[in-house]
Amino acid sequence: MITIRRARHAAVVLALLLALAASPASANPFLTSGGEEGRAKPAPRPPASSGPMVGAQIELRERAAEAIRSFGAEPSAKALAALLGAAFVYGLLHAAGPGHRKTVVFSLFLGRRAAPWEPLAAGFLAAGVHAGVGLVLVGALSLLRGAIASLGDAERVGTVLDGATFGILGLAAAALAAGKLRGLLSGKPRDGRALAGRGLYGVVAVTSLVPCPGATMILLFALYAGRIGLGVAGVAAMSLGMGVVISAAGYLAYTGREGLFRRLKTKERALWIATEYLELFSYLLVLGFAVYALWPFLAQIG
Amino acid sequence: MHFPRLRALLLASVLLLAATAALWAHPHMSLDSRLEFEMKGGECLGIRVEWLFDPMFSASIIGENDLNHDGRFDKAENERVRKGAFANLANYGYFIFLRKGDKRVCPDRVEAFEASQRDGRLVYRFRVPLEGKGYSGDFSVAVFDSTFYCAVRYPADPASVRPVEGTEPRPGAIVEVAANKKYPVFYNPSGAASDFRVYDKWQKGLETAYPEEVRLHFAE
Numbered sequence: 001m002i003t004i005r006r007a008r009h010a011a012v013v014l015a016l017l018l019a020l021a022a023s024p025a026s027a028n029p030f031l032t033s034g035g036e037e038g039r040a041k042p043a044p045r046p047p048a049s050s051g052p053m054v055g056a057q058i059e060l061r062e063r064a065a066e067a068i069r070s071f072g073a074e075p076s077a078k079a080l081a082a083l084l085g086a087a088f089v090y091g092l093l094h095a096a097g098p099g100h101r102k103t104v105v106f107s108l109f110l111g112r113r114a115a116p117w118e119p120l121a122a123g124f125l126a127a128g129v130h131a132g133v134g135l136v137l138v139g140a141l142s143l144l145r146g147a148i149a150s151l152g153d154a155e156r157v158g159t160v161l162d163g164a165t166f167g168i169l170g171l172a173a174a175a176l177a178a179g180k181l182r183g184l185l186s187g188k189p190r191d192g193r194a195l196a197g198r199g200l201y202g203v204v205a206v207t208s209l210v211p212c213p214g215a216t217m218i219l220l221f222a223l224y225a226g227r228i229g230l231g232v233a234g235v236a237a238m239s240l241g242m243g244v245v246i247s248a249a250g251y252l253a254y255t256g257r258e259g260l261f262r263r264l265k266t267k268e269r270a271l272w273i274a275t276e277y278l279e280l281f282s283y284l285l286v287l288g289f290a291v292y293a294l295w296p297f298l299a300q301i302g
Numbered sequence: 303m304h305f306p307r308l309r310a311l312l313l314a315s316v317l318l319l320a321a322t323a324a325l326w327a328h329p330h331m332s333l334d335s336r337l338e339f340e341m342k343g344g345e346c347l348g349i350r351v352e353w354l355f356d357p358m359f360s361a362s363i364i365g366e367n368d369l370n371h372d373g374r375f376d377k378a379e380n381e382r383v384r385k386g387a388f389a390n391l392a393n394y395g396y397f398i399f400l401r402k403g404d405k406r407v408c409p410d411r412v413e414a415f416e417a418s419q420r421d422g423r424l425v426y427r428f429r430v431p432l433e434g435k436g437y438s439g440d441f442s443v444a445v446f447d448s449t450f451y452c453a454v455r456y457p458a459d460p461a462s463v464r465p466v467e468g469t470e471p472r473p474g475a476i477v478e479v480a481a482n483k484k485y486p487v488f489y490n491p492s493g494a495a496s497d498f499r500v501y502d503k504w505q506k507g508l509e510t511a512y513p514e515e516v517r518l519h520f521a522e
Contacts, residue, residue: 028330029397029451030359032390054453058332058356065357151362152386213330217358224361 028213031152053093060090061214064234065221072225080233087218087234091127091241094214101126101208102249103289104169108200109253111282118200119254123247124240125201126208131239133161134211135232138219148223151216158211163294169207170290177283184276214238329453331359335445337461337477339518344472346437346518349430350464351398351412351445360424363387368419375417383417388426397454398430399444399487399513402437406487439520442480446513448489454513461516474521479514486510 067083070076095102105122137157141149215235222231257278264271338350355363367383368375375383391397395408414429445454460479465471488508504510 029391029394029447029449030387032386054329054332055455057329058453058455061332061356061358065361069357148365150366151359217330217362220365221358221361224365 028152028155031155057090057093060086060093061218064090064218068222068225068227068230068234071230072227080230083230083234084237087237088241090214091238091243092245093241094212094238095127095242095245101130101204102246104207104286105204105246106249106253107282107285107289108203109250110257110285111279112200113257114200114254116254119250120247122201122204123245123250124243126204126246127239127243129205129208130210130212130242131215131235133209134158134215134219135235137211138216138223142223148220151220154211154216154220155213158213158216162210165207165209166290166294169203170287170294172203173283173287173290177280177287180276180280180283184280212238212242330451332356332453332455333359334455334457336457336459337443337445337516339461339463339475339477340466341463341471341475342466342469344438344520346441347431347433347466349398349432349443351396351426351428351430353426354420355424355426357423360419360422363417363424364419364422367417373419375419380415380417384415388415388417388428394447394449396428396430397445397447397452399446400430400432400437400441401444401485401515402441404485406485440518442482442485442515442517444482444487444513444515446487446511448487448509448511456514456516461518463518472520475518476521477516477518480517482512482515485515486512 063086064083067079067086071079071083105119105126108122109119134154137154138149141153141157145153215238218234218238219228219231222228222234260274260278261271264274333353333355336352336354338352339346340348340350363383367379367386369379369382370376392411396412398409398412400407400409409430412428412430414427416427418425418427445456447454456479461477463471463475463477486504488504488510
């Protein structure tokens with residue numbers, strides 16, 4: 001049986017390999033990799049479409065920028081409220097787009113029993129880590145550079161983290177799926193304890209260790225305006241908006257699973273099968289998602 | 303949890319996700335694009351492109367590259383911006399998709415890059431050379447980022463026509479932003495780093511998009 005610990009070790013090795021392999025990658029098409037005129041394409045899979053609310057997102061970002069500027073000129077509660085409101089709604093819309101680990105949270109709650117508050121906790125944990133890592137990254141890069149962090153550096157590290165966390169996720173899901181399958185085939189299935197309690201939150205936190213470029217840009221804008229506190233407040237408000245959407249993905253899985261189990265509660269055999277196979281399915285779903293997201297990365301390495 | 307409450311929670315989650323996920327929007331930055339067609343009679347010799355960036359991307363690029371903080375980019379700073387925050391667009395066809403009939407191409411080079419600042423916002427200007435490439439009569443240009451990292455908007459006056467010095471303009475030129483539902487852009491979002499082809503036909507693994515186009519044509 002492959003243990004979670006072994007999977008973690010393997011994941012760390014893979015993450016390092018990916019980090020090395022991905023160093024020339026650049027997520028922002030404008031920014032040159034490593035200060036040279038490179039020929040890089042974004043390594044993790046980019047989204048396949050845009051949509052009708054793009055205009056609204058742009059407008060919200062511009063409102064947030066304007067609020068930071070006007071607060072800088074004349075601090076007021078109105079400007080602060082405008083920033084927090086715009087950042088919150090921007091977070092909602094932004095997290096609704098591709099990425100932000102909604103699929104991960106959905107899959108994990110599909111495969112595991114949970115208390116009613118847990119999808120909420122996991123959603124806000126994912127959003128908090130996602131936005132918080134941007135703060136840490138910009139802070140660390142700024143300290144290293146002795147000046148405000150470069151957007152290109154922040155995005156390059158973000159791209160590497162994106163690939164690495166998908167690598168960790170894929171390996172963990174593969175290990176868990178293999179363990180589950182082995183248990184099912186041997187007739188002695190384990191009961192899904194692998195991702196119980198802190199394990200689930202660990203997976204959510206580790207896979208969310210990717211800075212959100214939207215949050216990074218708000219923070220950098222505030223730094224250049226000399227208003228770091230406003231940047232942190234804006235990122236926090238954005239993170240709350242993202243948390244609502246990511247939690248909703250968790251609740252979708254949670255309610256679906258609870259509803260199914262309620263219907264099956266008098267049918268012991270069917271309940272057992274549903275529990276086991278739903279857990280296996282959730283691991284395979286996460287694995288498939290990780291491979292899909294990593295495919296451009298792997299193609300680049302190949 | 304009671305079943306009715308569970309159903310209400312399920313419904314709320316579905317509605318929230320459907321309401322937001324259906325939007326499927328994900329740009330991290332934006333630019334307003336304006337085009338100027340350089341015409342010699344009815345032939346287009348080049349396109350002058352101007353991009354005005356959003357305040358957040360602008361702040362980073364200006365902050366990193368306007369080293370003496372004088373509100374403009376001198377020659378060395380301009381080259382710094384070009385190398386660090388523009389040259390990579392060669393891998394993306396400079397976001398320019400030219401279409402004549404059903405033939406689509408991206409320019410392999412652009413020239414006369416110039417970065418400037420306008421009210422704290424970053425502006426790029428560059429020229430797409432089209433001499434001898436047969437762009438006359440009726441053709442279209444889309445400014446489009448196939449990675450959807452950057453949203454592109456056209457202002458109310460998206461393009462204009464300017465005759466090159468010493469020539470008479472062909473009368474009746476019409477420029478307009480046109481919805482495009484017939485001529486898709488096929489692109490490979492996960493191809494190798496060196497792969498930036500514009501595909502004529504859909505193949506497995508390619509994505510399809512219908513970017514808005516700026517169309518130049520002449521009244522009969």
